[in-house]
Amino acid sequence: MSASKSKSVPTIGDIADVVGVSRSTVSRAFGRPNLLGADTVKKIQKAAEKLGYFPNQAARALSTGRSGNLAIVVPDIANAFFPPLIRAAQLAADNFGMSLLLGDSNEDPAREFTLLNRLVVQAEGLVLVSSRMPNKKIKEIAGKHPLVLINRDVSGISRVLIDTSSGVEDAVAHLAQTKHRRIAYVGGPSVSWSEQQRSRAVRRAAAREGLAVEYIGRGYATFDAGREAAGAVIAARASAAVAFDDVVAHGLLAGLNELGYRVPQDVSVIGCDDVLGAETYPALTSVSARHMEAGRIAVEMLLKMIEDPTSSDVRITLDTKLVLRATTAPR
Amino acid sequence: MSASKSKSVPTIGDIADVVGVSRSTVSRAFGRPNLLGADTVKKIQKAAEKLGYFPNQAARALSTGRSGNLAIVVPDIANAFFPPLIRAAQLAADNFGMSLLLGDSNEDPAREFTLLNRLVVQAEGLVLVSSRMPNKKIKEIAGKHPLVLINRDVSGISRVLIDTSSGVEDAVAHLAQTKHRRIAYVGGPSVSWSEQQRSRAVRRAAAREGLAVEYIGRGYATFDAGREAAGAVIAARASAAVAFDDVVAHGLLAGLNELGYRVPQDVSVIGCDDVLGAETYPALTSVSARHMEAGRIAVEMLLKMIEDPTSSDVRITLDTKLVLRATTAPR
DNA sequence: CTGAAAGCGCTAACAT
């Protein structure tokens, strides 16, 4: 902590000496001021201010067993999906006077496990986002510490799930309503939970609406995957495409443009996750992902669990909706 | 003095009892195993494993004065500039067995100050990125705790600066070499350090290369600002534009397209910070910002400062270079 | 309303 400058950091004892009270009184002045005489509290606060006192968290944590920290672990901070979520989590934690430890597992399950073990010793609870670990490991940790999952559905463990099905179905329905008859779905990595969720939703809604749908799987979710898929979309004679996520959709926009097709006049494009904001041209119609809410809710659930450990195994799903922008138009 | 119940978390005392050694021996088995007999260490490790022992960080921190944490505070996690930097910082910290506390100041100087004060009590040092606080406040904190600044130049305080000047000058020179004669600079918020750095670099390089340059300031750095600037770029009869950052450049791309101008055939566009990757169409030529290095270096500097507090006031600048992609072409 | 006393779990001289 300090040691960078000169003397010793003031402690509760120093304040006690200055004010002429006991250390317990000083302690109470911060923790339970209402148990003290108003003037005593005032004097102590003044002295603390003057001495530049800051409570030593480690001491407090040791004594109370509460570190005042939460930890959040994500596969890749730089993936646009996570920062808003992390941000919301940080803000929520902050609202409760908690600090947030951040871990980046680098998409590596083993690293994720190590990281969690390192973080858990100084956190009161964990938020684990899009975990890459096997269920068994997750359960192992959840058995010992308060843990909330985001976008991972393990029964018996508290989790908040962003359900893109609803939004994707809306998207398909919207396409149907605007006279599209043949659409394409440009998928992502087939192993991914989201991909399964989304392709199923497309299938379901298309069947319901009587739309023909062509599945164009690139197997990976990148800008280039989207761009390369453009030809297949055209070949399928689809007048609209739903993409696995915004990045793929963005690539698709580029690919279509490249081939001389205009969006949305020639083909409509819908993304998913809504991570690009309106920062695409034309502004991308997308399925909102509610990451921010997920982050906030996870933290609040976690806090609840910490207070009352019986309240685990809650399953919250956040539905999503279509956000209409400029890449969709009636056929 | 032991009496370990099965209910509580195991401590070194429990291990000591089981193995039949003293608590210090157990402590050493983890901290300085080389001071111990190999077999003793082995036995202790086995017992620890069996009991499910994990060192209590708070106790260790209290005793050693080292929390094992670093803190990083940014204005807005969701701003694409920061995540790669945070990520690199996290990875670097992790390499040294340190954890990272993350704070988001929400672009608010007061909040930033509060946050820092909350975090500093459980961190051995701070990395402060693009601080919005006045120098005085920064110095106040830096006087008490190891602190490294990123993209903020306060003399007397260790800092790592991403110097976009060099890259921007390269950009202008490149434009000159490819026969452009009139260029536009679409600026960002005039109060920003980066904006001043970049507009000056443009001015300097343009003068040197004999280019005419039109300054188009929107005062804010958003996609829409770039988009709205397109008309002015055309009006200025510039054949190329350098934008304050990638987001503005991206908007400019959209605006130009909207007005019927093709990039790069009709006008070349160069961004700055290179946060969009190649995920723009056409792929954006930009000035690399080396965020990742900045994050990593800041953490390493900080760690050095913590070990040896005399080593403060280092000033490292990272130069940048032009990354040519598809939005630039000879006039 | 305030003080005294007893740790929280670990590390670190100082002995052996």
Place this chain on the structure above:
DNA sequence: ATGTTAGCGCTTTCAG
């Protein structure tokens, strides 16, 4: 190579 002895700074009964 290991044991002894003190705390680190704070909270928290328990008394008064």
